[in-house]
Amino acid sequence: MAASSDRGELVRPAGKDPRETSSMDEPLRFSDIRIVLLGKTGVGKSSTGNTILGQEVFNVSDSAQSVTMECIKARAELDGCKVSVVDTPGLFDTDLTETAVINRLVECISLSCPGPHVFLLVLRLGRFIQEDQQTVKRLQWIFGDEASKYTIVLFTGGDRLRNRTIEEYLKEAGNGLSQVVEMCGGRHHVFNNENMADRSQVTELMEKIFSLVSENGSGCYTNEMYASVERAIQERENELRSEMEELRNEMQEREEELRNVMQEREGELRSEMDELSKAKNKEIDQLSLRLREMVVKDVKNKKKFPQIRKVAEQCKQQ
Numbered sequence: 001m002a003a004s005s006d007r008g009e010l011v012r013p014a015g016k017d018p019r020e021t022s023s024m025d026e027p028l029r030f031s032d033i034r035i036v037l038l039g040k041t042g043v044g045k046s047s048t049g050n051t052i053l054g055q056e057v058f059n060v061s062d063s064a065q066s067v068t069m070e071c072i073k074a075r076a077e078l079d080g081c082k083v084s085v086v087d088t089p090g091l092f093d094t095d096l097t098e099t100a101v102i103n104r105l106v107e108c109i110s111l112s113c114p115g116p117h118v119f120l121l122v123l124r125l126g127r128f129i130q131e132d133q134q135t136v137k138r139l140q141w142i143f144g145d146e147a148s149k150y151t152i153v154l155f156t157g158g159d160r161l162r163n164r165t166i167e168e169y170l171k172e173a174g175n176g177l178s179q180v181v182e183m184c185g186g187r188h189h190v191f192n193n194e195n196m197a198d199r200s201q202v203t204e205l206m207e208k209i210f211s212l213v214s215e216n217g218s219g220c221y222t223n224e225m226y227a228s229v230e231r232a233i234q235e236r237e238n239e240l241r242s243e244m245e246e247l248r249n250e251m252q253e254r255e256e257e258l259r260n261v262m263q264e265r266e267g268e269l270r271s272e273m274d275e276l277s278k279a280k281n282k283e284i285d286q287l288s289l290r291l292r293e294m295v296v297k298d299v300k301n302k303k304k305f306p307q308i309r310k311v312a313e314q315c316k317q318q
Contacts, residue, residue, distance in 0.1 A: 030213055032082045033206070034112040034220065039122035040135045041090025044156035047193035048122055049074065049085045052202055058087045071104055073111045078206065086111045106142070115220040117213050119143070119150055121184065125157040125169065128177040136180050143221070150221045151184040152208060158192035158201070166190050187212060 035052065037045040046058035053076040075084045086108045109115060121139065123132060139147070161169060166188065170178055181188050189205050192198065213219075 030081060030210055033209060034084050034116045035118050035120060036086045036088065036108045036112055036116040037120050037122055038088055038139055039090065040131060043122045043124040044193055045122045046087050048120065048154060048156060048191055049087045051191055051193050051196050052083065052085055054196070054199070071108045071111050081206070084112065115222040116150065117220045118152055118209050119147055119221070120154045121151050122154050122156060125155050125160045128173055133176055147221055148183050149216060152212065153181050153184050153188040155188065155190045156193055158190040159194060161190065
């Protein structure tokens with residue numbers, strides 16, 4: 001996919017003829033670099049931005065609550081290079097809805113117009129949990145696979161390494177984290193934001209960024225790239241919407257069929273109940289008639305009994 005036509009201006013080592021510069025010389029430098037910080041809440045994105053710029057420009061909190069509620073841009077000049085950093089809302093544990101988070105992350109492209117030279121995917125050293133994996137997947141979904149070409153994984157909490165190297169840490173961390181770094185071309189860096197005065201960590205990061213920008217032909221992640229991702233997402237959303245509509249229609253048809261069956265069965269049951277009621281009423285009428293006949297017969301028998309007894313007594317007297 002084509003990179004932006006807005007290319008960073010190359011700054012070559014003093015006294016060097018461009019034709020004489022080789023891979024053995026100092027790495028190429030650029031006069032303008034645009035950086036976007038990405039990651040979940042609480043990993044130290046804002047602190048990372050402050051460390052890069054060498055000053056407290058982004059609000060930082062120890063709370064798990066997201067302090068950055070919208071994309072914020074800050075600038076500084078580092079060794080002759082104009083660096084702009086865009087801090088973004090976290091992707092979890094935020095008061096913003098998911099739709100709002102996605103919309104504001106997309107705003108970062110506009111703030112870094114015509115596009116960022118590098119995404120810094122900020123992860124905190126420690127266990128790489130499912131939430132971290134979901135963060136990476138969500139970023140891929142928002143910005144597309146093309147964004148990985150412009151991404152460096154930046155680990156915060158560098159003091160936790162103690163005597164280990166980052167390579168040793170990655171081996172111990174398991175396949176999940178190693179796959180994320182591999183997805184980003186193996187590019188990674190470690191920051192200790194507790195020691196902002198250590199500018200060597202920033203210098204090394206900038207060299208890695210310069211190298212990445214050179215690999216990408218001095219280009220950046222562009223609105224056109226995001227637009228292609230957005231179109232793909234829109235197409236998928238349309239497909240899902242169509243599938244949902246078909247499912248909704250199918251459910252309505254089934255509900256209608258069930259309603260018809262129930263109405264039909266209800267009619268049959270009503271007829272059966274009517275027949276049963278008629279049969280019961282007929283049986284009751286018959287029982288009532290028999291009872292009446294028995295009562296009448298009993299009454300007649302009681303009337304005859306005194307007469308029979310009188311005749312019997314007369315016979316005895318004779």
